[in-house]
Amino acid sequence: MTPRRTRHFRIAVLFAAAVLPSQAQDSRKVSEPAIPPACTVLQAKLGRAGSSIAFDDESKLDTARIQAALDGCAPGHAVVLRRSAVRTDAFLSGPLDLRKGVALVVERGAYLYASRNPRDYDRTPGACGTIAPKGGGCRALINGDNVAGAAVMGEGVIDGRGGESLLGQPLTWWNLADRARKGGNQNNPRLIMLRHCDNFTLYRITLLNGPMLHVGFSNGNGFTAWGVRIWSPQRARNTDGIDPGSSSTNVTIAYCYIHTGDDQVAIKAGTGAPTTHLSILHNHFYTGHGMSIGSETNGGASAILVSDLSIDGADIGLHIKSDQTRGGLVQGVTYEDVCIRGTRDPVLMETSYAAYPATADPPKDRLPEYRDITLRNVRVEGEGRVRLEGLDENHRLGMRFDNVVFDDPSKIGLSVRHAAVTVGPGPFNLVLQGLVLQGLVLQGLDLQDLDVHGLVRVEGMPARVSPNACEAKFVPFPLE
Numbered sequence: 496m497t498p499r500r501t502r503h504f505r506i507a508v509l510f511a512a513a514v515l516p517s518q519a520q521d522s523r524k525v526s527e528p529a530i531p532p533a534c535t536v537l538q539a540k541l542g543r544a545g546s547s548i549a550f551d552d553e554s555k556l557d558t559a560r561i562q563a564a565l566d567g568c569a570p571g572h573a574v575v576l577r578r579s580a581v582r583t584d585a586f587l588s589g590p591l592d593l594r595k596g597v598a599l600v601v602e603r604g605a606y607l608y609a610s611r612n613p614r615d616y617d618r619t620p621g622a623c624g625t626i627a628p629k630g631g632g633c634r635a636l637i638n639g640d641n642v643a644g645a646a647v648m649g650e651g652v653i654d655g656r657g658g659e660s661l662l663g664q665p666l667t668w669w670n671l672a673d674r675a676r677k678g679g680n681q682n683n684p685r686l687i688m689l690r691h692c693d694n695f696t697l698y699r700i701t702l703l704n705g706p707m708l709h710v711g712f713s714n715g716n717g718f719t720a721w722g723v724r725i726w727s728p729q730r731a732r733n734t735d736g737i738d739p740g741s742s743s744t745n746v747t748i749a750y751c752y753i754h755t756g757d758d759q760v761a762i763k764a765g766t767g768a769p770t771t772h773l774s775i776l777h778n779h780f781y782t783g784h785g786m787s788i789g790s791e792t793n794g795g796a797s798a799i800l801v802s803d804l805s806i807d808g809a810d811i812g813l814h815i816k817s818d819q820t821r822g823g824l825v826q827g828v829t830y831e832d833v834c835i836r837g838t839r840d841p842v843l844m845e846t847s848y849a850a851y852p853a854t855a856d857p858p859k860d861r862l863p864e865y866r867d868i869t870l871r872n873v874r875v876e877g878e879g880r881v882r883l884e885g886l887d888e889n890h891r892l893g894m895r896f897d898n899v900v901f902d903d904p905s906k907i908g909l910s911v912r913h914a915a916v917t918v919g920p921g922p923f924n925l926v927l928q929g930l931v932l933q934g935l936v937l938q939g940l941d942l943q944d945l946d947v948h949g950l951v952r953v954e955g956m957p958a959r960v961s962p963n964a965c966e967a968k969f970v971p972f973p974l975e
Contacts, residue, residue, distance in 0.1 A: 519774035520800040521747045528698040528721055530648050531598055534572035535564040538579040539586055539605060547659060548585050548608045556610060557586045561599075570596025570644065576651065578604045589615030590634040590684075593692075596644040599637070601651030601700060609636045609655045609684070609706070612662045616684045624661055624668075625682050626675050632682030635711075639689040646696035647687060655686045657706040657731055668706035672732040681733070683707040693717050697737075703727070705734045709755070713740030714767070723751045724973065729782035731756035736783070739773060741765035741794050746773040754781035754972050759809070761787040762796055764823065769795035777803045781972050785811035785838075786830075790848050793823040793861045801830045805968040812841040812875075815865055816848035819886070822863025829869045834965035836876035844868070844894070846886040862886055866893040872921070873899045874963040878906035881925065885913030892916075895955075896923035900962035918955035922962075 515525050537560060541552040564574040574597065578584030589610045593599065601607050610616075613624025613633070622632030636655060639645050647653075657668040666674075668683045675681040683706040689695055694717035701724040702709045709725050712718045720737055727734040736753040739746045740763040753759040759780040764770040775786065785806060788796055792815075806812045812835045815825055835841045846863040863886055885892035892914040898921025901907050909925055 515747065515749060515774065515776055518800070519747065519776060520772050520798045521745050521774040522772050523717060523745050523747070525719055525747045525749070525774070528646070528648070528696045528719060530600055530698070531571055531573045533575045533600070534568040536575045536577055537561065537564060537586070538577055539584050540579070541585040541587055542582045543585050543606060547654070547656065548587055552585070552587065553611070553662070555587060556589060558588045558591065561586065561588055562591055565591065565594050565597055565599065568594065568597045573598035573600045573648070575600045575602060576605045576607060576649075577602045588636065591637050593637065593639040593642050593645040595642045598646035598648050598696070601649040601653060603650035605649075605651040607651065607653045609686070611656055611659055623682050623684065624664070624671065626671065626679040627682060628679060630680035630682055633684040635685040635688035637687045639692040639695065641691045643693040645692055646698065647700055648696065648698040650699050650701075652701045652703060653686065654703045655684070655705040655709070657704040657727060657734065669731045672707070676732070681707070683733075685709070685711055687711070689718075690714055695719070697721070697723055699723065701726075707733050708735035708738055708757070710737045711740055712738070712743055712746070713763070714742045716744050718743065718746045720748045721750055725751070725753045725755060726972065727755050729756050733757050735759075735761050738763055739770065741770060741791070742767035743770050744768075744772050747776065748778065749774070749776045751778045752781075752972055753778065753783065755783040757784050758787040759783045759785060761789070762799065763789070763791055764794040764796035764825070765791035765821070767794050769797060771797045773799045775799070775801040775804065779970060779972075780804065780806045781808055783809050785809050785814045787811070787814040787816060788825055788828065789814075789816035790818070791821040792817040792825050792863055793821050795823050796825045797827045799828045801833065803832045804830075804834070805965075805970070806833070806835045806838055807969050808837040810839050811843050812838045813870070814840070814843045815868070816843070816845050817863035818846065818848050819859035819862055820857045822846065822861045822886075824864050824866070825868075826866040828867070829871065830873060831869075831871040832963060833870070833873045834963060834968040835874070836965075836969065838875075838877070839879055840882065841875045841879045842870070842881045842883070844892055845882060845884050846890070847884070862890055864890040868893060869895045869897065870899045871897040872963040874965050875901045876965070878903065880908040880910070882910045883914045883916070884910065887913055897921045898960055898963065899923045901925060916953045918953065919957040921960045922957040
């Protein structure tokens with residue numbers, strides 16, 4: 496099932512506050528974006544058949560005329576894609592390059608479809624659409640490189656067509672990703688990739704069926720995603736929603752709905768300047784791998800606020816992940832007003848995320864350390880597992896739980912090692928006060944599947960307060 500626009504979504508976005516709260520970690524004053532005036536309006540020439548482009552139109556690329564319009568547009572203006580008739584509402588394109596200060600706007604009722612021809616995306620001849628020792632063989636559908644003030648906007652749809660057969664091949668982009676599980680990397684195009692694009696805006700657009708991750712942003716100061724919908728099926732491998740990448744700062748992701756086959760949001764912090772000052776506010780997550788930090792954290796990640804979030808039916812909820820080959824310091828992370836249900840691992844803090852094959856044998860000298868991690872006003876419904884795992888006694892996980900309540904703690908499996916945990920002033924009903932040095936357990940701990948290793952220290956005495964209210968948090972992904 497492919498989601499479509501609904502009145503529900505329109506109301507939800509319009510109800511948003513004009514300016515985000517002052518406690519946000521993004522140091523900018525972020526408010527709801529506005530679509531700039533048009534420099535060019537392009538009328539659709541192609542039709543749709545069902546949920547995709549008509550078969551007879553598959554070779555009629557609009558790439559050249561869209562790119563020419565972007566190239567000729569003055570900063571502060573927009574290239575607008577508009578449907579011309581009820582059944583003439585589609586554009587078909589290979590890779591596009593954004594320009595400084597120019598917005599690409601897909602209007603309501605218009606559809607921008609990605610070409611299914613791997614040759615259109617090749618970085619080197621024949622690279623895209625293959626499994627190889629290294630990835631990166633494809634350009635993205637929409638590319639930004641050193642273009643400040645660019646944007647992708649509108650209430651239309653950009654569809655990466657990850658589940659449709661490639662031209663001339665009996666497999667889809669997602670099939671290719673599944674085959675790469677046996678070894679190698681799939682060379683699939685991203686939907687939107689942005690590098691050195693300060694003050695980029697993603698506004699009210701719907702992104703569907705990414706062949707790989709939907710939005711990547713790195714090495715930039717200023718990124719806003721507001722009122723965006725992202726959807727790919729649960730089975731679609733490596734289809735992250737939004738990935739603020741290494742050396743990113745001043746990022747806001749607000750009022751978004753994200754349903755994917757991988758991380759809904761994954762904050763990356765690889766080699767380079769720290770990734771810092773991020774605000775993830777007023778969002779709804781569905782299937783996927785959760786609100787993640789990592790796996791590369793060796794550049795350092797800090798000053799991150801996740802507030803007013805629902806996670807419904809995901810594999811993982813709140814997740815920090817790294818290992819000794821790409822780890823570093825993650826600190827100053829707060830999750831508050833979070834509601835989680837139907838999630839296998841609602842809280843997962845791990846320092847041995849993915850070991851490389853023995854044949855690779857990379858150096859293990861980048862050690863992960865997580866400090867000053869706070870969960871406040873968090874509620875979890877249903878069964879699942881909680882893992883709180885620092886690396887060793889010199890790199891312990893430092894966490895605070897303040898009013899973190901599990902509706903049925905008897906159905907929560909708990910694993911804790913190398914952790915320094917503070918509880919309060921609100922309650923935490925997994926009763927970590929029962930943990931002492933070297934894994935000894937005092938009486939009164941009645942959790943099943945308890946697994947405690949290493950040095951664990953617990954401080955604090957929680958008070959009785961009401962658990963976080965979640966009745967109105969869980970809403971359906973907006974569909975027509």
